[in-house]
Amino acid sequence: MPSTQLTRGIAATTSPVVGPGRLNSLLDRILCLLEKVSDEAFWNSLFGDRVLNLLKRYFGSDVVFLGFIVYLAPIMGYQLHSLFYYLVNYIKERMYVSIQIGKNETGYDAIQQFVATKTAHIRDLRDVEGRCIHDDNDDNDMQRPSPPPKLHLYPLDEIEHKITYKHHTLWVTKKKNGGVGNNNENYYSNNIKDLLGMMNSNPCIQITMRGQDMGLLKGFIQEWIDTHFEKEYGKLTIFKCVPTRYEGFEWRTVGSKELRSFESVILKEGQKEHILKDIQTFRRREHWYSIRGIPYRRGYLLYGPPGTGKTSLVQSVASKVNMNVAIISLSGNMDDENFNVLLQEVPRNSILVMEDIDHCVIKDPNSDNDTSNAKISMSGLLNALDGVVAQEGSMVFMTCNDVNRLQPALLRPGRIDMKMELGYADKTQINKMFWRFMGEDDIEPSNGDDTDAEDAEKSKSKMIYSQELQDLAQKFTDMIPDLKVTPAELQNFFIMNMMDHEDFDLDEDKKKPVDYTYLLDAVPVFLETVARDREQALEHNASRNQKPTPSANTTNDDTKIVNTSSNDTKTVVEDATLVKSDPPKKI
Structure with a gap:
């Protein structure tokens, strides 16, 4: 590792100096230099008699000497302070590498999630942020009470957390105002709260590692991001535009x-x-x-x-x-x-x-x-x-x-x-909606290890089951009028009626399909409900619109709007x- 090589290099260069003979020689040289500097003849040969006498005249006075010290002390202190931090940063640059990830970056949440998994294992932990989050678990029974949320630990702002990843020590710091670039350079707002809030906020996460291998640290962070997105892969992410704290x-x-x-x-x-x-x-x-x-x-x-x-x-x-x-x-x-x-x-x-x-x-x-x-x-x-x-x-x-x-x-x-x-749904849609809820794929396969004979019997029963529903599907399609109901209304019809008969879908003793003719009996009531909903919508529109709406067939230079009536099947x-x-x- 780079850090190991660096430590060995320092030890090799300083090993000859630690001998007793060399140490005594070094102390002797330092004492000789101090004796020579304290001798007046040294300064006389360096500046001359006239300059030395002027220095004695002015600096011999305690008032002038103290004033000179008071004037130069802040300047020297500032320069020494700057030199000290310059040396510290110089050493850090040679011994550590760090990467800052801004909050607006897509990998920010992924890094936070990874650090949260490591935070619970940090020894001597004192200050962290706790968030109560419900874990997504598909195995939960919806009929049981909802499980309580689990407490997840996240790093606090401006507090350094030490974690270990692949035998490397990393330091993670969540900064309120980091050094990464933000998108506020061209930001304009006529709201003073918005302007001040956006300009003074630039949160980021800084990850630091000992050594000089920036590529290794980059690879670690990329692994965290890849792991996070692998968990989210196969799902549809929903983004929404929401107000911010400062009215943006x-x-x-x-x-x-x-x-x-x-x-x-x-x-x-x-x-x-x-x-x-x-x-x-x-x-x-x-x-x-x-x-x-x-x-x-x-x-x-x-x-x-x-x-x-x-x-x-x-x-x-x-x-x-x-x-x-x-x-x-x-x-x-x-x-x-x-x-x-x-x-x-x-x-x-x-x-x-x-x-x-x-x-x-x-x-x-x-x-x-x-x-x-x-x-x-x-x-x-x-x-x-x-x-x-x-x-x-x-x-x-x-x-x-x-x-x-x-x-x-x-x-x-x-x-x-x-x-x-x-x-509105036509006859083809109505028929497809029926088979969506009543088709063969509605039967879940068994988890046991069945023989070929049993699989053949099940396939045969599925074919019989599907064949028996053909007449019912045709009758249902004929009973629903063309272009009068929406797919959402049909979906609600099947859900409500099948939920009422959920315990009678399959006869557990004889393993035979249940008669679904109850769906045909529910169609007249369903159509009456739809008709009442249409009348209510018309009354609502008539009461809200005091003046007639413009004609449906209007043309302009760019667009022709075609209005399809409810009786048109195309x-x-x-x-x-x-x-x-x-x-x-x-x-």
Whole structure:
């Protein structure tokens, strides 16, 4: 190790000096030098008689001598202090290496998690930070009481912790204001609290190791980060824009979810495959965009009634292409400046999601009747989406219920490149929803070691089970009207009715499937509930909207909005890159 080599080198150079003969010779030389310096003849030969007499005249006075000492003492003390710390830092640089990780770095939390696992084993531990965290354990029985949170220990600020990793001693310090660069150099704010708080805060973690091998320390920290991300791999990370302490905003990880299966989202034929293919093509053509001078950005708009799978589609697509989700809201104290900065700092490899964009209050500077308290303007929103400083490689998903409430400027190509309507469920969706809850994959395989004969018998029983449900599936599909219910309503129908019959799904004695005709009996009540919900929604909209809404078929220079009625069985998917003469794509 470098430290061992350094210690051996020092010992080798100082070993000849420790002999008694050399030590006596060194002391004799020092005494001779002091005797010579104290002799007046030495100073007379050095400065001469005239200079020596002047020095005796002035420095012979106690007042002048003390004044001279008082004047020079602070200067000499400061210089000695600087020299001392210079030597200390010089020795540390030769004996230690250190790396500082800023709080804004993605590996900051990973290092904190690793240090927390080591903190409990530190001897002579005195001051640490305690956090109560619920451990994620899939084996917990949801019917039992929730287990209490476990106490995890984290390093406090400005306190050095000593840990051992792979037979190397490391010192970890969590600093409030480290030497790493921050993002506040170009920061501007008209709020004095925000400005002072951001300028005086630059937290980081410093890891120090004895030796001169910076690559070894870097490798250790990279192992901690890799271990942390291996645990998180296979999950969908959710980022959300949240307010900070000083009235600003920042991206924060709010949790992780299991990957949403792409097959679990049931839409009309070809819809999800079309949007997935477009995303995969876009991610492969960065060079194609670059050489043609086209901004490398892509925008999508999903519109339709609530419960038609807009948010679920975004989650499943993100899981399919191994990306995360970053959610931002335009309500509250969000203004143009913060929104612009946040879009430039969207977490890496994330899909930006702006939900219910038609319900967000946006200031319209061209309207004289705009009396809203909105802080974000339409011009600020448009410039952030496709302006000069917009992030390259970004993918933005917007969702809304009524596309007619959006301003046409927001829908033009470059901001929204593809529009897709997710409407009420058609017959194909209804049939797929039935098999999603009642299909063969609903039967869990046995954990025992069965023979081939038993496996064949089970496969045969599954085929019989599936065949018996064919007639029931067709009857259920015929009873649900086309384009009248949403997939979310169908999902709730199956969950509520199957939970009521959960103990009767399989006969434990005879191992035969239970008759599921109770689902058909529950369909009339379900349709009545849906009809009442529709009437209530219409009454609510009629009471809120005093004036009629604009026509659905409106055109402008950039975008054509197509309104699909509830009686239309076709779903329209518009590609905004088409010219006006091209018909919209239909799937």
